Amino acid sequence: MTTTSPKPGGLKVGVQRFGTFLSGMILPNIAAFIAWGIITAFFIETGFTPVGALGGFGENADGVANVGLVGPMITYLLPLLIANTGGRMIYGVRGGVVGTIATMGVIVGSPVPMFLGAMIVGPGAAYLMKQVDKLWAGKIRAGFEMLVDNFSAGILAFALAIAAFFGIAPVVTGLSNALESGVDWLVNYNLLPLASILIEPGKILFLNNAINHGVLTPLGVQQSEETGKSILFLLEANPGPGLGILLAFSFFGVGLAKASAPGAIIIQFFGGIHEIYFPYVLMKPMMLLAAIGGGMTGVAINVAFQAGLRAPASPGSIIAVLAQTASDSYIGVIVSVIGAAAVSFLIGSIILRSSRKADLAAEAAGEDKLAAAVAQNEANKGKESSVGSLLGQSAAAPATAAGTTLTEAPIRSIVFACDAGMGSSAMGATVMRNKIKKAGIEGVTVVNQSIANLTGDADLVITQRELTDRARQKSPNSNHVSVDNFMNSPKYDEVVALVAQQNGK
Template sequence: MTSTSAPSKPGGARVHVQRFGTFLSGMVMPNIGAFIAWGLITAFFIQTGWTPVPQLGGFPDAAGNEYTGLVGPMITYMLPLLLAYTGGKMVYDTRGGVVGAIATMGVIVGSDVPMFIGAMIMGPLAAWLMKKVDAIWDGKIKAGFEMLVNNFSAGILGGLLALAGFFGIAPVVTWLSHILETAVGWLVGMHLLPLASLLVEPGKVLFLNNAINHGVFTPLGVDQVAQQGKSILFLIEANPGPGVGILLAFMFFGVGMAKASAPGAIIIQFFGGIHEIYFPYVLMKPMLIIAAIAGGMTGVAINAAFQTGLRAPASPGSIIAVLIQTAPDSYVGVILSVVGAAAVSFIISAVILRASRKRDLASENAGDLSAAIAQTEANKGKKSSVLGTMGSAAAEGAAPEAQTTTIAGPIDNIVFACDAGMGSSAMGASVLRNKLKKAGVTDVKVTNQAIANLTGDADLVVTQNELTERARQKSPNSVHVSVDNFMNSPKYDEVVQRVKQSKGDSE
């Protein structure tokens, strides 16, 4: 196996935005199931829900009996504490999560609004402080006193931070929440909310759509739901209409691989909710960002006009998820917003594609889509199993992926690592696992995880090219293999042969 030159050091504003956005969405995304559960309970059981139940919805019954219900405690306590614990754990494992949850309880009790922003601040902050405090006496505690010191230090620091949150952080975050609420209300009242698409649509393509949706709109939207029963903010980024319109235009007026792959991409985007699949198409024709923005603005304008909203985040941004979370009085507006957004983005995209069709036919080549996919994944700072599948078809016959280092010694533990440790790395691990099984190799452990969770005990770590440097820092003693495409890399066959050779050498 050949070696590659060292990857360029990550840097620049874009990388910092990626990391910050990944951190924000990393707090929210693991807890999306809890948000959806709360949204469904709200939709069914509150006083204006589909099947009102006083004991669950928390409203007085016919006899005047008062009930706490599930809806209020879940949004006041459960959801913020989950965010705080997750954020704390990201910084300092379970210990950080526990201290983060303790500290956040002070912010929750000290405020009269749901403390999602407070939780996303206090959880990681408390964990970071706990990490610094532990470093003070690291290696200095006498044997037998470790548990005593660890438990009391966490309890004392957590208690102090809870008090600080109650008296100091809560008033500030409450003030900030009211400012943001007023700003959103002003945008809605002035009919300016569609202007948000000027930032949202380019941000989706160039950075992290999950960071925009779950890091910004989800916390603000849940606050709105608590007061109004629904929120339009859940629809600003999740509306599948703009992407569908662009893909439809490629299906009718595109050329080459982009045209051939568009129908399948529509199904994945519209029903599967994977919006990132249309980003390479926009990057192939940067002018299409105008279509995305116009479609997004149209969708938001229709939702604002009909005063629609969702009960909870639509994740993924599938039409199915959107309709499930739609408030009972919002179906007409939501459906029209999707159709309108798709129609506007389709018309504008069609005009742009038709205007350049002759030039595109003259210079058509399969590498265009492959390059756009690579650019999309570079902009997002992570790979995608969905885009990878498309790229494998588009890039057939292109240069093989780069990889690093020569593999030596027995290989028993292979880890696929990506930014989140879920979708793309899981698919890559599955592909290699199947290849090893077909080759008769059954005693090699192949797993997937986030780069941040690498422990350094893997014999071989597989990452995409731009993530290898980060993986090497987390697991310096492992052999690192870099690929362009998790789903269909020709290097997997070489890895299988090397694994078999290493097993033979070790016997």
């Protein structure tokens, strides 16, 4: 018996998929952005320890201008890494090589760092290589495969590099300049805080990657190269709004929401895993106003102080944010985090206090809406949970499509899947591995992956509720479990019991 379900779709899933693809090019290379930010912080002329040979200013002993590391890294290294990653996502190593070569054309043909160009040309060139290979697949004489493969890739890469230089570079340069002018216009007219109206709800619905990695990061790096910092890196990464919401639940929440919020604060604020506060907002949608208010406050303060980061802060931990803060922006950034947290706490507290009577009544009736998200279910509260509920067929799990059935085969592989394949899903996988080990179950692998990298061979896929539809599309023959919180879902004990039962324990 296999798992079947209707194919979900819609605009939200499409935007999520597009955002996941963009973040799939950026996130694996965040370490390179961080390295570039550290080099910039220390060695440029206004850095902590200026060194001309490394920072790219002044002249060497022979009177030749120093090139340094900062300029070549942002001009060549970072875009080429993005292009190679995007090409590999489309067509493996072969796609990565062709995409990297083609991207050199758009880099050399533009006066600005070509991050947008790399995100377009890299995967685009890989896709063309894939289509070209299909033309003579199975038609090459034995012994000539390597010759044809090498020359076809080389010739196509040559042609695409030239085309990118003359055709794509001017277009992407114009687009990049237009986007930068739009951001400058918002800053000049003090309208940049309005971006939080889109960004904060987008975070909750996992739709922010398309904006963050498609626009904000490329433009932010370009601004940072020109001015040494960018406010754009703080539009989404500021941990203040989430901190304020969790603090509001810590003081004025009820039941399990109140009990679990303090622990969630540590993970969100210091660990940088913003996803952990999403269920708190989803259980009470009015809390979106707190997130938006906090986000707008943080942006407004950073605009007023002209504060910014040198490079992206990923994950959005206060530690990562402060590590990337420009030397003249510490006061502004710290005040923006405090201000964002204070405003979101204030608004969230008003919302929770106004609904406290209804929340207490619901809790007394056993209707705690966050029970499935943050409850520590070690003793299971004496409540029985069926396999149907585990697989999301109950009315309480609308994001899991009907028609799902459970296979009777042993469960040997479990995958925790999220947007980026790291952060929250990695923590969830660790929790599950520990539970399976304590249960004495052997022969079961538990890993974390991005949804884009699901191969369809996992026996069981665990995702956050908002992402289950996409996971089912990528791995239709797997069993799927939806949870609201990777860190502490009551369904984990049920999964362990199910695995034990299916594996004959």
